[in-house]
Amino acid sequence: MVEEIGTNEEGELVINMGPQHPATHGVLHLVVTLQGETIKKIEPHLGYIHRSIEKMCESLTYRQFSYVTSRMDYLSSHINNHACAMCVEKGLQVEVPPRAQVIRVMVDELTRIASHELWWGAMAMDLGAFTPFFHAFRERENINDIMEETCGARLTMNYIVPGGVMADIHPNFQKRVKSFIELFRSKIDEYDELVTGNIIFQNRMKGVGWISAEDVVSYGCTGPVARASGVHSDIRKLFPYEIYEKLQFNEILETGGDSFARYMVRMRELRESVHILEQLVDNIPEGEFQAKTKAVLKLPKGEFYQRVETARGELGVYIVSEGATTPYRIKFRSPGFANLSALDHIAAGGKLGDLVASMGTLDLVIPDIDR
Amino acid sequence: MFITNYIKEVWGAVKSLAKGMKLTGYYFTHHKEIITQEYPDNRAELVLPERFRGEVVMKHDEHNEHACTGCTACELACPNGTIKIITKFDISPEGKKKKALDTFIYHLELCTMCNMCIEACPTDAIKMAQNFEHSVYDRRQLTKKLNRPGSKIREGVE
Ligand code: SF4
Ligand code: SF4
Numbered sequence: 001m002v003e004e005i006g007t008n009e010e011g012e013l014v015i016n017m018g019p020q021h022p023a024t025h026g027v028l029h030l031v032v033t034l035q036g037e038t039i040k041k042i043e044p045h046l047g048y049i050h051r052s053i054e055k056m057c058e059s060l061t062y063r064q065f066s067y068v069t070s071r072m073d074y075l076s077s078h079i080n081n082h083a084c085a086m087c088v089e090k091g092l093q094v095e096v097p098p099r100a101q102v103i104r105v106m107v108d109e110l111t112r113i114a115s116h117e118l119w120w121g122a123m124a125m126d127l128g129a130f131t132p133f134f135h136a137f138r139e140r141e142n143i144n145d146i147m148e149e150t151c152g153a154r155l156t157m158n159y160i161v162p163g164g165v166m167a168d169i170h171p172n173f174q175k176r177v178k179s180f181i182e183l184f185r186s187k188i189d190e191y192d193e194l195v196t197g198n199i200i201f202q203n204r205m206k207g208v209g210w211i212s213a214e215d216v217v218s219y220g221c222t223g224p225v226a227r228a229s230g231v232h233s234d235i236r237k238l239f240p241y242e243i244y245e246k247l248q249f250n251e252i253l254e255t256g257g258d259s260f261a262r263y264m265v266r267m268r269e270l271r272e273s274v275h276i277l278e279q280l281v282d283n284i285p286e287g288e289f290q291a292k293t294k295a296v297l298k299l300p301k302g303e304f305y306q307r308v309e310t311a312r313g314e315l316g317v318y319i320v321s322e323g324a325t326t327p328y329r330i331k332f333r334s335p336g337f338a339n340l341s342a343l344d345h346i347a348a349g350g351k352l353g354d355l356v357a358s359m360g361t362l363d364l365v366i367p368d369i370d371r
Numbered sequence: 372m373f374i375t376n377y378i379k380e381v382w383g384a385v386k387s388l389a390k391g392m393k394l395t396g397y398y399f400t401h402h403k404e405i406i407t408q409e410y411p412d413n414r415a416e417l418v419l420p421e422r423f424r425g426e427v428v429m430k431h432d433e434h435n436e437h438a439c440t441g442c443t444a445c446e447l448a449c450p451n452g453t454i455k456i457i458t459k460f461d462i463s464p465e466g467k468k469k470k471a472l473d474t475f476i477y478h479l480e481l482c483t484m485c486n487m488c489i490e491a492c493p494t495d496a497i498k499m500a501q502n503f504e505h506s507v508y509d510r511r512q513l514t515k516k517l518n519r520p521g522s523k524i525r526e527g528v529e
Contacts, residue, residue, distance in 0.1 A: 148422075148423055149420040152424040152486060198387045198391055199383050
């Protein structure tokens with residue numbers, strides 16, 4: 001038999017998905033080995049958007065480095081900044097004023113909603129429905145407006161800084177969040193009507209991309225991917241930070257382990273985040289929005305670790321300090337990287353058409369994987 | 372048995388599709404709220420929030436005076452070398468030498484709009500402007516001098 005171009009020794013077809021592929025939402029390069037239409041193996045090739053953020057951080061001061069992390073998981077930029085700020089505060093042993101804590105949690109939850117919304121729109125678009133994208137962006141725009149007003153930016157915020165937040169909330173903030181909550185409640189029902197209940201959509205998701213709880217743990221998946229398989233992994237519950245301990249919210253767990261379960265976890269998390277916002281919006285304590293810190297921050301010699309729950313899972317910030325003004329070493333444990341590592345396991349054995357569904361529900365943000 | 376199930380499934384799918392289409396149809400017939408903006412045409416009405424970070428500018432008052440002492444705190448705070456402060460020595464009437472700002476160089480092409488320089492400035496001499504249309508044909512035009520020609524430091528700012 002003449003060996004065809006694109007096939008390997010076993011006669012399997014090897015195709016490249018990406019790095020410029022609309023369904024990978026970024027420059028992710030997957031080398032997919034196919035037998036007919038069945039996926040044999042998936043090999044992610046990384047590095048197309050590697051900016052060596054960890055190395056860059058080593059030459060930036062403790063005040064400066066967190067702004068770069070907005071560019072890792074750009075859909076959770078507040079939460080990334082939050083993790084860095086908390087890790088530095090841990091080293092400095094600074095007490096963050098209650099007002100700042102509440103503001104931080106509120107912008108975190110708004111970010112989570114915005115991120116899940118973008119995912120929802122993109123996910124539906126991957127599976128062929130175009131309208132949801134506009135619905136999602138319509139509501140996401142409201143959050144972006146709130147951010148623009150309070151933080152001055154729409155994507156790369158740099159609002160949460162060591163000691164608190166950069167500026168006090170805008171006078172309109174509470175009013176706007178309240179009207180957003182009211183609006184959004186009815187819109188989630190619309191989302192369910194439009195997409196969740198659709199049989200075609202459900203059939204493309206149910207039983208696709210199944211992963212067991214044991215595999216979730218062994219691959220280190222976190223966030224909605226882990227919770228969809230019934231693994232407790234919500235850092236806000238397991239290792240509460242800021243005021244999450246005092247808040248009433250549920251860790252969303254599903255047991256399906258397939259794409260539809262992952263979809264449902266995020267949809268239910270939207271409601272949970274709205275519930276958190278409702279508890280806080282009228283209870284922002286008065287006081288300072290930033291603790292007094294020295295102009296030049298110096299962390300004592302040692303190692304510091306802080307984890308937070310981003311929209312995608314557990315983000316860990318690990319700082320090794322030699323007592324200087326810049327970190328000796330910084331390591332980010334990004335949720336996307338661990339979730340991507342399970343993709344081969346999730347999608348192998350399935351059909352090529354289902355790969356998009358499995359990948360979409362992993363909610364990959366490529367700059368977060370490559371850093 | 373198979374046939375009834377099949378028909379039921381198809382019927383269910385059609386029903387769920389119709390439910391979604393009903394919503395789409397609702398929006399199609401109720402296009403009261405317009406959510407898109409016709410951007411280049413609405414420049415006149417476009418108001419950006421005051422905190423919006425568009426570019427760094429230096430505040431000048433009507434006497435062409437600014438509050439920058441040339442202390443370089445902003446230059447040190449900037450994470451990517453966007454700002455370069457060149458200082459000079461002013462001779463005061465009493466014959467004393469005093470450090471003052473000569474040129475405030477700002478590389479807009481490097482700026483990430485992180486707001487750190489504004490936070491660092493002790494005299495509140497710089498601020499963020501809302502202008503966001505920065506495209507030019509030559510990147511050299513993005514290197515700006517922020518202190519206006521002939522401007523000097525305001526009396527009493529230390
Ligand atoms: S906004 Fe940030 S990047 Fe731009 S000049 Fe100021 S400190 Fe530098
Ligand atoms: S702008 Fe402010 S921080 Fe920068 S040199 Fe002038 S006074 Fe100092």
